[in-house]
Every structure is written in C-alpha cells, then in structure tokens.
Amino acid sequence: MIRINCPYCGERDHSEFSYGGDATINYPSLDASEKEWTEAIFFRKNIKGFQFETWHHSNGCRMWLVVERSTVTHEIKSVKPCHPNLQKVVENNK
Numbered sequence: 001m002i003r004i005n006c007p008y009c010g011e012r013d014h015s016e017f018s019y020g021g022d023a024t025i026n027y028p029s030l031d032a033s034e035k036e037w038t039e040a041i042f043f044r045k046n047i048k049g050f051q052f053e054t055w056h057h058s059n060g061c062r063m064w065l066v067v068e069r070s071t072v073t074h075e076i077k078s079v080k081p082c083h084p085n086l087q088k089v090v091e092n093n094k
C-alpha cells in the first residue's frame with residue numbers, strides 16, 4: 001500500500017489519488033514537429049529507482065502534486081505541489 005503525504009490534507013491512501021505520469025517531461029511548443037510530439041507523448045524511460053511523478057488528489061483537495069517515488073520499493077522521498085508558487089504557500093503556512 002502506498003501512503004502519500006499530501007501537503008494540504010496530510011497522509012492519505014494512494015486510492016484517493018490518480019496517477020498523472022512522468023513529471024519530468026518537457027512538452028514541445030504547439031508548433032513543434034510531429035516527431036517531437038510523438039517522442040514527448042509515447043517514448044518513456046523505464047526507470048528502476050526513484051522518479052518524479054505527477055499525482056492528482058482527486059478524492060481530496062484536488063491539487064496536482066509531484067511525488068518522488070521508488071518504482072522498486074514504492075518508498076516516497078518527497079511530495080510537493082506542482083506549481084512552485086503553491087509550494088511557497090505551503091512553506092508559509094507551516
């Protein structure tokens with residue numbers, strides 16, 4: 001079982017969240033080539049170890065989060081809001 005410590009709601013079961021995918025993808029501009037878009041959308045690294053992922057707290061505060069999670073052990077190193085300005089809000093409210 002994966003427990004995710006949402007910065008807004010506290011620790012919750014992963015069933016409250018929806019997996020959003022790789023958080024490190026830099027999507028190309030709208031006028032980029034079809035090849036660039038194909039690579040950004042369909043070609044993924046299969047990382048063994050820690051990776052950054054987006055998760056949506058769909059059954060909670062509905063915020064998008066960046067979770068650093070091990071694909072081997074499911075250990076979670078960090079959880080942050082996706083938007084950097086929201087991270088500042090979290091830090092100011094501690």
Ligand SMILES: [Zn+2]
Pocket residue numbers: 006007008009010057060061062063
């Ligand atoms: Zn939440």
